[in-house]
Amino acid sequence: MITLSPSFERHIAGPTRFEIRMQRDGEVVIVELTGELDLATSATLRNRIDALIATDAQQVIVDLRHLTFIDCAGVRALLALHGDARRHATQLSLIQGPEPVCRIFALTDTLGALPFTARRDHDTARLRTSEVT
Numbered sequence: 001m002i003t004l005s006p007s008f009e010r011h012i013a014g015p016t017r018f019e020i021r022m023q024r025d026g027e028v029v030i031v032e033l034t035g036e037l038d039l040a041t042s043a044t045l046r047n048r049i050d051a052l053i054a055t056d057a058q059q060v061i062v063d064l065r066h067l068t069f070i071d072c073a074g075v076r077a078l079l080a081l082h083g084d085a086r087r088h089a090t091q092l093s094l095i096q097g098p099e100p101v102c103r104i105f106a107l108t109d110t111l112g113a114l115p116f117t118a119r120r121d122h123d124t125a126r127l128r129t130s131e132v133t
Contacts (some may be wrong), residue, residue: 027058034066038073053088064097093117
């Protein structure tokens with residue numbers, strides 16, 4: 001009997017839809033990610049957040065709590081966005097995701113290189129839910 005790994009079974013069933021939802025309150029933007037951040041979706045994330053960084057957003061908070069998967073391309077995208085934000089004097093912070101998502105940051109030794117917030121329960125409810133395009 002052949003046993004398939006959960007990640008292999010996930011890919012057979014098809015990829016999880018990747019969504020980016022943005023909420024803005026003045027100069028603060030919360031970016032909520034859902035689904036899989038991987039090679040196929042990381043460029044989309046970079047383009048959307050780079051556009052925010054180029055505007056008047058002073059703080060960008062990336063919420064990873066609804067991600068189901070992240071690969072090295074996703075980590076690389078977050079590292080690049082952190083560098084882009086620093087160059088534009090924009091504060092970028094990340095809200096940690098579930099354990100399977102957090103594991104890759106430990107495995108790649110990038111926990112200290114990325115600006116994770118200490119609070120996992122960020123108060124996003126106070127922001128109005130206007131979509132940023």
